[in-house]
Amino acid sequence: MTVYTPEEIEYLDRQALEALQLLRLKRVITQALATPFYKERLGGVGIKHPEDLKSLDDLKKIPFTTKDDLRDTYPYGLLAVDKKEVVRMHASSGTTGKPTVIYYGRDDLDRWTGLTYRSLKACGCDSEDVFQNMMTYGLFTGGLGLHYGAEELGMFVIPSSGGNTRRQFMLMKDFETTVVHATPSYMLHLYSQMENMGIELSDLKLEKALIGAEPHSEDLRRKIETLFGIDAYNSYGLSEMNGPSVAFECVEKSGMHLWEDAYCIEILDRDSMEPLEDGEIGELVLTNLIRHASPILRYRTKDLTRIIPGSCACGRTSRRIDRITGRTDDMLIINGVNVFPSQIEEVVMKVPEAGNNYRIVVRKKGTLDVLIVELEIGPEILSDDTRDLYALKGRLVDALKASISIKPVVELHEPGQLPVQEGKAIRVVDERGNLY
Ligand code: ADP
Ligand code: ZN
Numbered sequence: 001m002t003v004y005t006p007e008e009i010e011y012l013d014r015q016a017l018e019a020l021q022l023l024r025l026k027r028v029i030t031q032a033l034a035t036p037f038y039k040e041r042l043g044g045v046g047i048k049h050p051e052d053l054k055s056l057d058d059l060k061k062i063p064f065t066t067k068d069d070l071r072d073t074y075p076y077g078l079l080a081v082d083k084k085e086v087v088r089m090h091a092s093s094g095t096t097g098k099p100t101v102i103y104y105g106r107d108d109l110d111r112w113t114g115l116t117y118r119s120l121k122a123c124g125c126d127s128e129d130v131f132q133n134m135m136t137y138g139l140f141t142g143g144l145g146l147h148y149g150a151e152e153l154g155m156f157v158i159p160s161s162g163g164n165t166r167r168q169f170m171l172m173k174d175f176e177t178t179v180v181h182a183t184p185s186y187m188l189h190l191y192s193q194m195e196n197m198g199i200e201l202s203d204l205k206l207e208k209a210l211i212g213a214e215p216h217s218e219d220l221r222r223k224i225e226t227l228f229g230i231d232a233y234n235s236y237g238l239s240e241m242n243g244p245s246v247a248f249e250c251v252e253k254s255g256m257h258l259w260e261d262a263y264c265i266e267i268l269d270r271d272s273m274e275p276l277e278d279g280e281i282g283e284l285v286l287t288n289l290i291r292h293a294s295p296i297l298r299y300r301t302k303d304l305t306r307i308i309p310g311s312c313a314c315g316r317t318s319r320r321i322d323r324i325t326g327r328t329d330d331m332l333i334i335n336g337v338n339v340f341p342s343q344i345e346e347v348v349m350k351v352p353e354a355g356n357n358y359r360i361v362v363r364k365k366g367t368l369d370v371l372i373v374e375l376e377i378g379p380e381i382l383s384d385d386t387r388d389l390y391a392l393k394g395r396l397v398d399a400l401k402a403s404i405s406i407k408p409v410v411e412l413h414e415p416g417q418l419p420v421q422e423g424k425a426i427r428v429v430d431e432r433g434n435l436y
Helices: 006-010 014-032 036-044 056-061 067-072 106-122 141-152 165-174 184-193 218-228 341-349 386-404
Strands: 086-092 100-105 130-133 156-158 179-182 208-212 231-238 243-249 256-258 263-268 282-288 299-305 332-334 337-339 354-365 368-377 409-413 428-430
Touching (some): 006 106, 067 100, 086 106, 086 141, 100 106, 106 141, 130 141, 141 156, 141 231, 141 243, 165 184, 184 208, 184 218, 208 218, 218 231, 332 354, 337 341, 341 354, 368 386, 386 409
Parallel strands (some): 130 179, 179 208, 208 231, 368 409
Antiparallel strands (some): 243 256, 263 282, 354 368
């Protein structure tokens, strides 16, 4: 078995890359077979042993894994190692309040760090850089995800986490931050607050922003670059596939290299789920080849993208995906946080005072997203004390915040005030415009 250096892996020719993928896939299948869930799924298509997989093409036999599968097996159904081997978990939000949880063993974390290290290097970061990581540290993978790769690269890491714009500016100024990691919407928010907070561009030493966790257009990237006079690089990831550094732009800014030694890519027709040609837009389906504690095979990301045909001028051989152009489900991404409308409905419908109609509106306020939940209430409560209305609003805000991790604005309406559709109700109004 050939052992490659981390640098060699980035430049393997297709044949060597695929041989490595197959080897790693078999290892991951061994892990998957240790879980009752995959044992049954794989057994159903005749895979009872890793050697039953003869080629990468056999991957296509394996049924897809969905977010619902992860939720249904919560908390430990997809754990493939002894619990004592787990050193960390992360989680992403879900429709029913139950998160989807991912576990990492020591080696899994090291392999992930290898990817984040590589991604930071690909977009030109090095040990001279001061890296301020403005993604939230916690169950969300955005914060801790890039942290260890940045340390490995020798960057000066400021784990400032999300929010607290005034403090972010103070740190940026005092420690001469050269690279930030944030959502694109937070970058715009930072810019909008500069004048207000007495910060001038010349106070900052910023050179790069790594932007991800939410969809954004090429125009928005350019805008961030022009406003700050920096380079912005797109970063794609999802907790089911570890988190950030599934795909990352290199200095060429011509699409994101999806690290194929660590993930098998499929782009499938969103209706027939048949494979598409390079260049055609479809659903991205990913298989993690490097995580042994939580193996996930053929995960339906619901993200729409395409493989960019041809090779990259940087010479790295992992194929590139284009920026995400949308999703096949109704998941909203609000300031980087995933929210399903059904989570909101569940909370709203539990309130006894709720009337018959509600609507979810997402709009931009300044540069950030605001979530507004409009709810009709029953006639009884309207005639009551206004203090009751305030209390109801407060209860709803708290319950929604607990469920979706975002503080919404709640607006209460008299019966019949919200628009009614003749056909299917339009519950979600996304006024943020064409993000893609
Ligand atoms: P993350 O921590 O990366 O936000 P989650 O699992 O919470 O991970 O959410 C993953 C989803 O976020 C992806 O499936 C995708 O819809 C969205 N996302 C992440 N990065 C990007 C990006 N660079 N561009 C567009 N959408 C993204
Ligand atoms: Zn490249």
